[in-house]
Amino acid sequence: MLSRTAFSAPAVFNVKKRMKGVLFLILLAPAVITARLFQLQLFQHEEYLSKAERSIYNYLAEDRVRGSIFDVNGQVLAESVRTHSCGIVKRYVKDKNQTLTFLSQTLSIPKKQLTEKWNQAHNFFFVAKRIKPDVYTQLAAVRRQTLGQGLELTPEYERIHPFGTRALDILGQANSKNMGLSGIEQMYNREMTQDISKKRAKRSGRGDIIYDRHLKEKIHVANIYLTLDATAQFYTERALQKAVETLHPQRAIALVQDPHTGNLLAAASYPVIDGQSLAFQFTYEPGSTFKSIVLASALDAGVITPNTQVDMEGRKWEVAKGFVVQDKQHHKDSLSLAEILQLSSNIGAGKIAVEMGGKMLFTYLKSFGFGSKTDINFNGESKGTLSSYTNWTKVDLATKGYGYGVAVTPIQLITAYSAIANGGILMQPHLVDHLEYTGGKVEQKAKPIKIRRVLSAQTAQTMRELLQTVVEEGSGKRAQITGYNVAGKTGTAEKLSKEGGYGKRSHVVSFCAMVPATDPAFTILIILDNPEVYSFGSTAAAPVFKEIAQPLLVLKGIRPDKLDF
């Protein structure tokens, strides 16, 4: 028993001891790891969390999706495409020569240029931006190799305008981070963009993006559909460009509006500045194109009738002491309303304005929308200038009759002409047709809104007939279109000079018309500000109208309203 005890006791002791030793060794490693994790999680948690966040969010700090902009027919006018920029962090590059050669070949950039950039940069420099997907694939393929070490491929966006600079003054610009900077892009920034950076992905230690499977964020951005028609815009810009090349104006504007809905079909400006549309921001004294508005108001108020004859006072009308209005373009003793418009008589229009009186004229002009913004909601829209009638003298009244002493915007004038075109109703002009959100929700913006009736249907009809005679027999002959009746009015207004008074050399020529006159489908306004070549509304602006209207009539399939052509 003793001997058994003496033999077996050490053996049991040894096995147990060894087992404990082995288990201790097995548990030692996990215990050390656990202890380290414990230390990291409890004591160094904040430090590592902020490091991780920096690595994730620095990379994707400004990743946002952006809706597109379409014309009324769904043609893309602006769309964002995800691209990448490529930069180099010098300290991570293993072989400078090899890396620069690779980049030079892949990105088609001279190696000399890259070397110069390398030498100038402290630690980081951009090699290329807006890298197309096929090239990005080649760059991404080497990122895990020694060759690709130090390469930083950052996502960014390219805002593409497939039609080039078409309507760029309206659309505006968005930057590579998908932020709208001007024009429609800026105005609808909130609806069009969504920040997806913080929920979309994480970046691993090796620099790869790991998409989060749990946080699939629902994209909710709007695509914007404008009332503009890309084809109509093309014809309008083409005609305006032609006029600019011939007459060299300082500025030029062409607008096309549907008089029945108030929707703008085309809006072109020269010079083209992103998000700076002269259609809403330019103010000018309209000159003779304003006579139609004054005559329409007087007709509607019953101050004159279609048969009224206006005495020309020997073509020299002394409005007040020291202020004489002259008509040098005719030799008639009296003019009918049609003749006042055809010959663009300042005396005729001035006398009618005086006959109306300040209060009545002011009320009509306000009713037409002058002196107020149109609420088209374009950034920087001007309201023009229309001072209160209480301060008007007889001279002020007379000059307003032929379009001086009042400043209007192109959108105000075309909308007023559209009221004549559509039977007397001032329509709310629209630029944005609707917003379509991801998921299909549609927010209609361009519902035809009748602001108010400004003329009776009969007055509007009479005015269209009177304006038709301007194109048939008067100053608007160059706007005639075979097969169609055109009703419009030319304007040649002298501009205020810096020295004071109106300068003979500085002027604005314009033409505003509707076609077909019997039931207008389009109202078109052309303005050429201070053309280098001295010209008139009749010779410079009316032909531009024709150039725009002809293809539009074909495009929209508008039937001729004249049978004898």
Place this chain on the structure above:
Amino acid sequence: MKKWIACLLFFTLAFLITIIHTGVIRTGRQISLLQQAVQIQEAQNQYEQLEITRLSSPEEVTTYARELGLVEARPHEVIVLEDK
């Protein structure tokens, strides 16, 4: 002894969880790479679509038509058919 077995089981379980987790991460990474590839293809497709839009713009069509000797029709030369 039971304690040691419990410990072993615990660590074995932890080891298995780690392996599974690693597998999940690896799969996640593969998904991420595939998503990236899809995104690149989508961007490529987008470029092609926009190029089609550009080529079908009235400007391009008009230029090409003129090269072919075609002229724009004037409105009175067009017969409008009723869409009924």
